Amino acid sequence: MSIVKAAITQTTWTGDTASMLDKHEQFARDAATAGAQVICFQELFYGPYFGITQDATYYRFAEAADGPIVQRFAALAKELSLVMILPIYEQEQAGIYYNTAVVVDADGTILGKYRKNHIPHLEKFWEKFYFRPGNLGYPVFDTAVGKVGVYICYDRHFPEGWRELGLNGAHMVFNPNATKPGLSNRLWEVEGPAAAVANGYFVLQPNRVGLEDNEYGDQAVFFYGTSQVIDPRGNIVGQRGSAEHEEVLIREIDLEMVQQMRDDWQFYRDRRPDTYTATTRP
Numbered sequence: 497m498s499i500v501k502a503a504i505t506q507t508t509w510t511g512d513t514a515s516m517l518d519k520h521e522q523f524a525r526d527a528a529t530a531g532a533q534v535i536c537f538q539e540l541f542y543g544p545y546f547g548i549t550q551d552a553t554y555y556r557f558a559e560a561a562d563g564p565i566v567q568r569f570a571a572l573a574k575e576l577s578l579v580m581i582l583p584i585y586e587q588e589q590a591g592i593y594y595n596t597a598v599v600v601d602a603d604g605t606i607l608g609k610y611r612k613n614h615i616p617h618l619e620k621f622w623e624k625f626y627f628r629p630g631n632l633g634y635p636v637f638d639t640a641v642g643k644v645g646v647y648i649c650y651d652r653h654f655p656e657g658w659r660e661l662g663l664n665g666a667h668m669v670f671n672p673n674a675t676k677p678g679l680s681n682r683l684w685e686v687e688g689p690a691a692a693v694a695n696g697y698f699v700l701q702p703n704r705v706g707l708e709d710n711e712y713g714d715q716a717v718f719f720y721g722t723s724q725v726i727d728p729r730g731n732i733v734g735q736r737g738s739a740e741h742e743e744v745l746i747r748e749i750d751l752e753m754v755q756q757m758r759d760d761w762q763f764y765r766d767r768r769p770d771t772y773t774a775t776t777r778p
Contacts, residue, residue, distance in 0.1 A: 503527035503535040507742035508706030509544040516542045528576040536581035536670040544711040545674040550625040558587035574604025583672040595627045602640035612648040634660035645669040662695035673703040676717040689730035696757040699726040728757035
């Protein structure tokens with residue numbers, strides 16, 4: 497399969513999980529109707545971005561990686577013949593939680609999961625309160641649309657993981673986000689393209705959009721959307737998403753570009769892992 501229609505979505509918190517689940521089901525149905533073959537939702541897609549505060553009540557948003565939410569969307573994936581990347585709040589057991597993305601194939605098979613490896617802990621991103629660091633490495637999943645990797649939000653600041661996904665065979669990497677204005681604005685413009693070029697694959701970055709003041713009042717931040725799909729040469733495919741409104745972006749990606757980019761630029765051949773000592777030193 498050379499040409500793949502890929503969808504990424506951005507929205508804000510509605511105020512309750514039931515309506516968020518219904519909204520994302522409709523996103524998937526709309527995307528499938530438009531011909532999409534794979535879809536990825538934003539980080540922690542069915543809840544608010546609760547890293548704004550440190551509050552144990554948000555632990556209740558966690559569920560098992562094969563729990564009711566994933567099972568619901570796995571059934572939907574099978575119905576729509578749609579590969580799905582589902583960024584959830586995972587409970588492994590009581591008191592052990594991860595920021596996780598579950599990958600579901602187009603036949604509804606749950607292929608596995610990626611757990612966010614890099615966990616921030618700073619103003620309004622109090623994630624160490626909620627998540628343990630990932631412990632599953634950088635898996636790549638062989639799906640109906642090709643070899644898929646996942647990297648979650650803050651992970652994107654660390655080039656080592658992008659490279660691991662490329663070395664593990666990824667042809668496209670989905671990077672779901674909850675990103676707000678500030679220091680990250682310029683990084684949003686450069687990090688995705690840099691990762692795509694350095695590794696010769698597609699990068700697809702959904703981001704939350706809008707103000708979640710229905711949950712946090714004056715503490716709320718405005719997530720800036722601008723979700724984007726980037727080709728292996730670092731170009732934006734189509735246009736970025738809205739900076740203010742919810743949206744389903746559907747873009748055609750040509751997977752032959754992966755081989756072409758890697759033929760043109762032999763970054764994998766010319767690596768010198770024998771010389772990279774500081775990068776793996778604690």
